[in-house]
Amino acid sequence: MFKKIPHSTSGEILTRAGFAAQTDDGLDPAMTPAAVLDALATPETIVDYIRFFAHAVPPREGICWSLAVIVTLCPAQTADEIHALDQVTAWLRDPSETRRRDCMAMADKLGNEGPVGWLCLAVGWCGSGSIVAGDLPEVLPPMWLHAKAVFGATALCLPDRAEDRAAPTQSIDALARRVADGFWPHLHPEEDR
Numbered sequence: 001m002f003k004k005i006p007h008s009t010s011g012e013i014l015t016r017a018g019f020a021a022q023t024d025d026g027l028d029p030a031m032t033p034a035a036v037l038d039a040l041a042t043p044e045t046i047v048d049y050i051r052f053f054a055h056a057v058p059p060r061e062g063i064c065w066s067l068a069v070i071v072t073l074c075p076a077q078t079a080d081e082i083h084a085l086d087q088v089t090a091w092l093r094d095p096s097e098t099r100r101r102d103c104m105a106m107a108d109k110l111g112n113e114g115p116v117g118w119l120c121l122a123v124g125w126c127g128s129g130s131i132v133a134g135d136l137p138e139v140l141p142p143m144w145l146h147a148k149a150v151f152g153a154t155a156l157c158l159p160d161r162a163e164d165r166a167a168p169t170q171s172i173d174a175l176a177r178r179v180a181d182g183f184w185p186h187l188h189p190e191e192d193r
Contacts, residue, residue, distance in 0.1 A: 001034070002034065002181055004057045004061050004179060005057060007056075009031065010031050010036045013033060013036075013056045015029075016144050017052050017055035017056075019052070033180075036052055037049065041173040042169065043163070043165035043166050043169050046168070049176075050172065051151050054150040054154065055144060056180075059147075061179050062122070062150040063088065063123055063126070064184050065154070065175055065179040066115075066153045066154045067088055067092070068179075068186040069154050069157055069175055070116065070153065071186050072186075073172075074156070074157040080106070080110060081110065084107075084117075085116060087099065089186075091123050093187070095126075100123055100126065103120045103123035103124055104123070107120035107121045107123075116153070118149050118153035119150075119153040122146045122149035122150045123146075126146045127141055154172065
């Protein structure tokens, strides 16, 4: 069992991630989360792997994982993207309301065309504060909305063709398992030595 996935079976995770009761991938609610990850860790099913994992771990861990995937597979290209990733990293180290709002502002600036904008949305939607302007009455995000943004950020790092996904699949899986075991890749790279 993984430290950061406190479930002995995957039924609850599969439901909140929107999987059918019995999936085409042969997933069963009685499977352990590790067995589901094993089954989905292929270039053909990596998109479902990302969706499952994004819904399996707590918000900060999912965001940390997605950040590590982005840095590894599709590094920031613009000054705004680099600044946004720095803000996400700062929020992971100190998840304050000010830092969360800074990430929301970067999400507005970057839009949702690339992984970094989605990652900033994940921080904004993590459930720790309002998702509307500070001068309006508080509106909390729906449960697991952050996971949809983590999914979007991470999935956008994949090549379009499944035949080009072998190496990215291995990286995504390795990073996910590190996070599930309680490590913080990219944030604390010395832990992975």
